[in-house]
Amino acid sequence: MSIPISILRAAQVFPHNAAIRHAGRDIGWAEAADRIARLAGGLRGLGLRPGEALAILSANVPENMEITYAAIWAGIVIVPLNTRLSAAELDDILRRSGSRFLAYDRRNAARAAQVGAPLAGLIALEPGEGQPGGTPWGRLLDGPAAPMHDARPEDLLGVYYTGGTTGTPKGVELTHNAFHVSTLDIQIEVRFRPDDVYLHAAPFFHLADCGLGHALTYAGGTHCFLPEPAPGAILQSLGRDRLTALMAVPTSFHDLLNHIPEGTVLPEVRHVVYGAAAMSVPLLRRMMRVFPNGRFVQFYGQTELCGGCNVLRPEDHHPDNPRLATVGRAMASAQVRIADAAGNEAPRGVAGEIQVKGYIQMRGYKDDPVRTADTFADGWLRTGDVGVMDEAGYVAIVDRIKDMIVSGGENVFSGEVEAALARHPAVAQCAVIGLPHPRWGEAVHAVVVARGGDTPAPDDLVAHCRALIAAYKCPKSVSFAAALPLSAVGKVRKDLLRAELLAAQRAPDPKDIR
Incomplete structure (x- = not known):
């Protein structure tokens, strides 16, 4: 149970350091740990047991992270839902995941009511947002704290649904060990400190954002949340919340840079993380000018790898470095190779499928042994991406085997x-x-x-x-x-x-x- 242990450590070592900064209020790590343990008790009181599933449909609000950590604390499997999905898509995922309860924020209350009827119950994440048949947030916090569930490394932590070429989303099963190893890999590269303040601007239901969040928790830093990450709101949070760390997809950075006057610099940001889609080199060069003190880190991976397997490190981020167009080299816990059509490792400079081994691998696709078997080859996870590796281990993406579009x-x-x-x-x-x-x-x-x-x-x-x-x-x-x-x-x-x-x-x- 690495994430709950990191919460307890932060409460012990940094009890008064802000765990959450939101709406003008700081919640210290000691208080946050107590809230999470009591929320876990509330989930247990609803009848949720270790190994059962809790779906979460929420924008980036503090309660989203709290309920996520509470479920993990209690040994409950989380099923984060993409808030942009239609009601029909949500209904399908809820059914196939076996989720017993659905937690939602006020922005998603109407759709939660629309799809939640077959479930055992609904949970309103924000105070005052209860509804008939739903459990108010305050009631979950009122009861006694639950003891931390003693999960095994191979136990399931979450099921993350990702699209499929057949149109049916695949439920990616990720274990406690995969999250622990992935979080350590991220922290090795980003180097969060206890005085870092990170903005959850990218969706928390994506591994890109929640993975950075777990690394910040390991460091005992401060989480800030932005439900609607418009460029103006990000800039306001930058000054109001004293942010030091940003992570976003290239589209968001594109919009942010177009929102600010030419020549603006934001020297207070010391961590700039990007990924989840291709970043153009001209945009990256603009970002380097805007964030002159930023340590730039790019992660490449996929849901099946609990986030990332490759990293382009800060020392690689020089404006004239031709490797800015790559996705970097293997992270500490990942073994990455380029395989030819016969499944053998391809020579350097020759295109082939990017394949990965390591503890970050998924356990498999939920209830889909055929697709699971097709995704692995002799223990290597097949990413479906075509890449080329140079002599120094840097990988450039050249195409996709699967017809996936990243928009x-x-x-x-x-x-x-x-x-x-x-x-x-x-x-x-x-x-x-x-x-x-x-x-x-x-x-x-x-x-x-x-x-x-x-x-x-x-x-x-x-x-x-x-x-x-x-x-x-x-x-x-x-x-x-x-x-x-x-x-x-x-x-x-x-x-x-x-x-x-x-x-x-x-x-x-x-x-x-x-």
Whole structure:
């Protein structure tokens, strides 16, 4: 139980150091540890037992972290939910995860009520947000503290649902040991201190943000939360909360830098962490000017690896370093290789699949032994990404085996979008690809073959998709073709589609039609 032990250590060593800073109030680590233990007791009082699942649907509010830590303290399995998913998608995950209760914040109260009926109960995370049949936040805090559950390293800590090429999200099972090793790896690279103040601006339900948060807890630092991370709100928090550490996806940093006047510097920030999507080198150079005292760290990985396996370290972040375009080298606990089609390690400089070994690996996909077996090869986890490793171990991503699109830090799987588009009566065939975008990293683009020659309006196709899948997965641009290029075995040649569109656009900037 490494995370609860780190909470107890912070309470012992830094009892008066702020664990949470929010809305003008500091909660010290001694008080935070007591609250977490009492919340764990409240969860036990609801009937939740070790090994059972608690789903969490919440924006970045302090109670989200508290209920997460309380569940882990009690041995309850957490199921963090992406707040951008539709009600149908949430309902499917709740059912397949076996979640007994759903905790929610006020921003997600309506959808929680919509999908929570089949569950044993709902939990309102913020004071005053209870509803009929739900448990108010204060009631969870009123009871006695629960003893820390003695979990084994191989026990399940959480199930994180990530998209799949078939359109069915995969439940990634992550153990206590995977989180502990991953957190230590992150802390080795970031080097949080007890006086660091970190802003949870990226979603806490993503491993990128919560992983940084766990490392900060290990250090006994201070957590700040921003439910709606607009650039102006981040800048206000920077001064108000005395932030020293930021983590965000490239899209957020792009928006932040465009929000501030040219020549602005933010010297108080000493940790700048990014990942979850490709960062352009020009944007990275701008960030180095804005954060002159920042130790820049990039992490690369995926949910199946409890976050990260590669890191581009601060010493690599020089404006003229050609390795800024890479995802760095293996982290302390990860063994990374490039494998050829036969499953052998490829020579340096030759492209192949990025594969990873280590304690950070997932236990498997929940209730899906076939996909689990397909994801492992002789103990190596197959990432589905194609990369090239140089002689010094730096890895550059060159393509994706799986047709995944990373847009604004969110994983979008083309098969899921294609399945939604195909349900439109005017769509005969379709293919979805990612195109480079200056803000989103990649934008979802759909190529459609119209049924019967009657070309539908792009806006109608997007509206149709929005009724079926989350808005961020929907196409940002649509083009039409008489036919899709096919391989000899009848598969759509998305590489040809992508090359044709890029050649036509030269400097692609898909129109945002949201």
